[in-house]
Amino acid sequence: MNLVVMPGDDIGPEIAAAALAVLKAADQVCGLGLRFAEVDVGMASHRKHGVTLTDEAMQAALDADGLILGPCGMTDYPAREEGGINVPGAIRKRLELYANLRPARSRPGIPDARRDLDVLIVRENTEGFYADRNMHQGIAEFMPTEDVALSVRKITRQGSRRIAKVAFDYAQRRRKNVTAVGKQHVLQMTDGLFMSEAYAAAKAHADVAFREVDIDAMAADLYSRPQRYDVILITNMFGDILSNEAAALSGGLGLAGALNAGDRHAVANAGHGSAPDIAGRGIANPCGMILSSAMLLEWLGVRNGNQAYLDACRTIHAAVDLALADANIRTADLGGRGSTQGFAEAVARLVHDKQTRKQKSE
Numbered sequence: 001m002n003l004v005v006m007p008g009d010d011i012g013p014e015i016a017a018a019a020l021a022v023l024k025a026a027d028q029v030c031g032l033g034l035r036f037a038e039v040d041v042g043m044a045s046h047r048k049h050g051v052t053l054t055d056e057a058m059q060a061a062l063d064a065d066g067l068i069l070g071p072c073g074m075t076d077y078p079a080r081e082e083g084g085i086n087v088p089g090a091i092r093k094r095l096e097l098y099a100n101l102r103p104a105r106s107r108p109g110i111p112d113a114r115r116d117l118d119v120l121i122v123r124e125n126t127e128g129f130y131a132d133r134n135m136h137q138g139i140a141e142f143m144p145t146e147d148v149a150l151s152v153r154k155i156t157r158q159g160s161r162r163i164a165k166v167a168f169d170y171a172q173r174r175r176k177n178v179t180a181v182g183k184q185h186v187l188q189m190t191d192g193l194f195m196s197e198a199y200a201a202a203k204a205h206a207d208v209a210f211r212e213v214d215i216d217a218m219a220a221d222l223y224s225r226p227q228r229y230d231v232i233l234i235t236n237m238f239g240d241i242l243s244n245e246a247a248a249l250s251g252g253l254g255l256a257g258a259l260n261a262g263d264r265h266a267v268a269n270a271g272h273g274s275a276p277d278i279a280g281r282g283i284a285n286p287c288g289m290i291l292s293s294a295m296l297l298e299w300l301g302v303r304n305g306n307q308a309y310l311d312a313c314r315t316i317h318a319a320v321d322l323a324l325a326d327a328n329i330r331t332a333d334l335g336g337r338g339s340t341q342g343f344a345e346a347v348a349r350l351v352h353d354k355q356t357r358k359q360k361s362e
């Protein structure tokens with residue numbers, strides 16, 4: 001399998017290097033046959049080529065079996081006409097990555113984690129309330145007068161149907177429980193359409209339990225009774241907000257893994273931004289990027305029916321749990337004393353140890 005690594009901006013290169021170290025360890029011990037190529041995007045690309053995403057980089061993303069994309073600091077990019085392309089956005093559109101998968105789990109040893117949290121948020125990624133994703137031409141916000149501003153929220157049957165299918169497919173490999181989240185009695189047509197496809201998917205997956213919950217109730221319940229939830233199916237903007245809540249409840253944004261997936265491509269993205277405030281100091285938590293890379297291995301394993309990839313994903317999770325439980329290894333955002341590189345080296349070592357133990361017990 002050919003994986004392309006695009007380090008991105010700010011903390012991106014530090015945490016992408018950490019993820020790469022862990023992937024190389026998993027590759028060695030699980031025999032995955034991975035090959036890696038590094039391709040510059042973001043300001044590193046702009047300095048060399050005058051554009052944050054070259055045509056060659058986009059082609060590399062299209063040709064790869066999987067992509068690891070570090071966070072990009074788009075707010076500091078130059079204007080579009082000066083080469084500032086929104087890298088994750090352009091890749092998301094071109095590779096048709098319509099599902100944003102955001103897991104959150106309480107892990108042993110994380111001081112601020114809410115107990116009994118283990119959810120996968122399946123967030124629609126191409127429409128909803130996002131002004132840049134909604135229109136064939138123009139943007140989905142406008143001002144009829146200088147005192148009135150309007151936003152358009154787009155929900156389609158096709159978009160709702162395909163994301164519902166992803167949620168139920170994942171639920172079948174987890175605890176077989178889907179909760180669809182919206183506010184149907186207020187947003188009767190848009191959430192009504194989204195929910196009608198969720199109910200249709202529920203009917204087609206009789207072995208998966210299903211219910212609908214309002215977003216406001218969900219925001220509270222995720223804090224008070226997280227154990228009630230497994231897979232959460234949700235529209236784009238509500239999903240963005242709930243994902244950050246879930247990440248915070250799991251212990252912090254630095255733990256947030258994310259996979260952007262479509263029918264043919266998948267991209268491991270950390271679930272947080274490029275954190276310019278801590279860039280270059282070796283203290284960024286690489287956990288989200290490592291867990292995102294493990295999600296990519298899982299996606300490839302399911303897609304290609306390759307058990308070694310699923311084993312590698314599980315091994316990385318177990319190693320991350322062990323590393324996080326040690327305050328000398330985990331990073332400062334989680335109350336630890338570790339560094340980005342030290343954490344990655346510890347996880348890579350634990351991946352090797354796990355395999356050694358497995359071989360000894362066989």
Ligand code: ATP
Nearest residue numbers: 253254272273274275276277278283284285286333
């Ligand atoms: P974006 O809009 O690009 O998603 P954001 O505004 O949500 O970005 P982040 O870059 O995610 O902001 O950072 C928010 C805060 O969380 C910052 O203080 C940052 O330092 C911290 N943070 C984010 N990711 C990490 C990480 N991996 N390790 C440690 N701290 C982090």
